[in-house]
Amino acid sequence: MKAAVSGKQPVRAAFAAFIGTTVEFYDFYTYATAAALVLGDVFFPSSNHFISTLASFGTFAVGFIARPLSGAVFGHLGDKLGRKKMLLLTMFLMGVATTGIGLLPSYATAGIWAPMMLIVLRIVQGIAVGGEWGGAVLMSSEHAPEGRKTFFASFPQMGSPAGLILSLISFRLVTSLSHDDFIAWGWRLPFLASFVLLAAGLVIRSGVNESPEFEAMKESDEMVQSPVKEVLKSHWVPILFAAAATTIGSAGFFFTNTFMISYVTVYLHMSKSLILDCLFAVTVIQLLSQPISAMLAERFGNARFLTAAALLSMLTPYPMFMLVNTGNPVAIIAGIAFSVVVLSAVYAVIAGFMTYAFPRHLRYSGISIAYQLCATIAGGTTPIIGTMIAQRFQGQWVPLALFFTVLSAVSLIGIRGLARFQNGRDSNESNPVEPVGALGRQGVN
Template identity: 35%
Template sequence: MSSHSLTGAVASAPSPAASDHQLKRAKKASLAAFLGGALEYYDFFIYATAASLIFSRIFFPEGDPTVALIQSFAIFGVGYVFRPLGAFVFGHLGDKIGRKNTLVMTLVLMGGATFLIGVLPDFSTAGYWAPVLLVLMRVLQGLSAGGETAGASALTMEESPVGRRAFFPSFAMSGISAGIVLASLAFLPVAAMPEEARLAWGWRIPFWLSLIVLIVAYLVRRSLEEPEVFEDKAEHDDLVKLPFAEMFRTHPAQFFQVTLMSFQTVTNTFMQAFGLAYATLVVGVPAATMLWVSILGNALAIFTQPLFASISDRIGRKPMFIGGVFGSAVLIFVYFSVLSTGNIPMIFLASTLITAGTYAASNSIYPGWFPELFNVRVRYSGMAIGLQIGILCAGFTPSIGTALVGGDPANWGPAAWIVAGSSVIATIGALWAKETYRTPLDQLGKPVHHPEAHGEISR
């Protein structure tokens, strides 16, 4: 770590014992973030996989398969609609009662909703109640996801040593990659089943298996401690009554910066949901092949994301984030071009270059950078709500892409331009945002004064 990274930090260095203690807390927080991310996005993306391969055939009446697929993706998008509400609710709780207990709630909510999807009746059994119940479970998943990533990122960043505030939070993103790998692996035997068995009961197994990850993640997360920087504010009755309102009053620019930068997630959502359906249903690539494509890229991303985050701890957030977003905007045209031809080796190469390369570069940065833009008193709310409003757009891009592309394998241009346009929006937000990698923890964000100064009662 260079001497510049210590600018503005406390004059006296921490003792070796204190440093070891902080490092242990950071490692434990990053493990909890990894496991929580794995569960949340195992659950979230087995729905995306099932929506692409299964749900359009069993939860809707018979008819035009393209219309059914659009309906299935629309329900996928419902989860994104409710993510901002979850961000508001859990962001408020995270800034009021603490990061740890809030994150336990998001974990249990996601795990319970996912298991229940696995026991839902299909359309042939329950008629229109089947898609209604599916929507309800998707709402619960969306609420949970709205608070998970922001909370895990804020907690881990606050526990991280100076000069490593991107590295440790990046394990939340590695957990998400691991969750996508697990989701894809869980569907490989399902994809190999005879069609009748797959549609009747085989698709349910991956949803039931989520209980295993839930139990492990719950046990780790329950053993966490609150970050000291938050505990200090709580002990001195120095929390604000309405973090959401205070965040908008003190951090409006940071909120909009995070919202714009969150558009970078459109790349991953498009590849995981639309790309899978386009390849298998339009081009004719075997579903198992596309699952292996996803597995390879995300398995590598588990390791490349902490690497990119560590580099950003040395050179800054902006260069890595903007470079990754720009690279994804360019490579997405290559990806859809080779996808349309069904060239399997090139599909593997293009997908991996994005997933483990350019997208991993930008994706690994935001768990450290976004919470660094906010004061500790409004950090959870600011990151959660800004992130989820930006991600909201990603949820409906598969439906838009499906409608624009239709059933023509050569008409992939609209899909690529949606991703490229989203990348431009994310770049604008990154250019606007402040560079924070050298800023001491207690100086992050704008000042948020004690609530008594505004005539409020804190708690």
């Protein structure tokens, strides 16, 4: 039974998913940027800046630990109760946690309780993001007209650069303060602004109907008692491939937008404002390029497009570092933008591609577990690994470029493996693939 898609709901659902993920990623990137710039000094003061930065990135990674479990919990509930309810809940959790971080006392004021409370709120952020992504992708793709599912599924992915743009603007404003004012109170303002975004996002999301495919699933009695148990039992191989496929899309952003801030300020001695300005320009380019990538993938085929993008991504870090090391703002923008446009091409298309590797009654669980598994293993650890490599090989960028290449290669392997679970069909088709018990039973795309 096919779900009916009509009226303005497809566009409204895509826009609501975009706005919602923009708010979610604004909150997440605000923490990531603050971790690179200030949280080490406020919550983990040390005479050794490397130790403070590493501890700050450690709390950044903590937020990823909760994400696979959160993805499983919200996936289960989303496959049982509906996509819309989960999206409203995750947005509320993220807004409350981010606002709370902006109100925390510093280590100088509260001692050890300050970083402990920071870690708790960071975990809540991880829980919220863990349940957000899968629901937003499904609300867009399951509302989409036939033949346009890849494009519509890319709208939640656009929330990542849009959220980063807002985060960078907010930090660019507060970093114009004196150093003492920025450390004392200025860094809190981007976190507190989350409350306003939360209210706007909840209003917009409340006006979107439930996914028509979920409604059709309820009518046809397709739902199972334990979606997570079922998807782990019968679809564990595509989960692993999907997790691998999203590696560069997740870890690559934290490499270019989080680690790179620390790298250029600490090891290349550039100003914070310079790198933030450069990343702002790069992110605008990324936001404009992602829908173009989705349209190209619909034209040439998702698997073919993703394979080419992953291969190219393996090569991009070398010119990126050569240009960044010049210290010239135009060169920095060109170098980082080259890498980001390519990796964001994978990011834009992979959501729609992986969705239809799972039957619709298990989709929320399947894609959430896969994406959050990757985010935990690759995304949360990337700034830490990058910092350790930069410290170990000071003055050398090739080891960092090789690390980026490895991340891209993992995505390439995942994309080619996941293509086998499309069963010879393009992921724009709405018909789900059948459950499988073994990799060998799949056709090769």
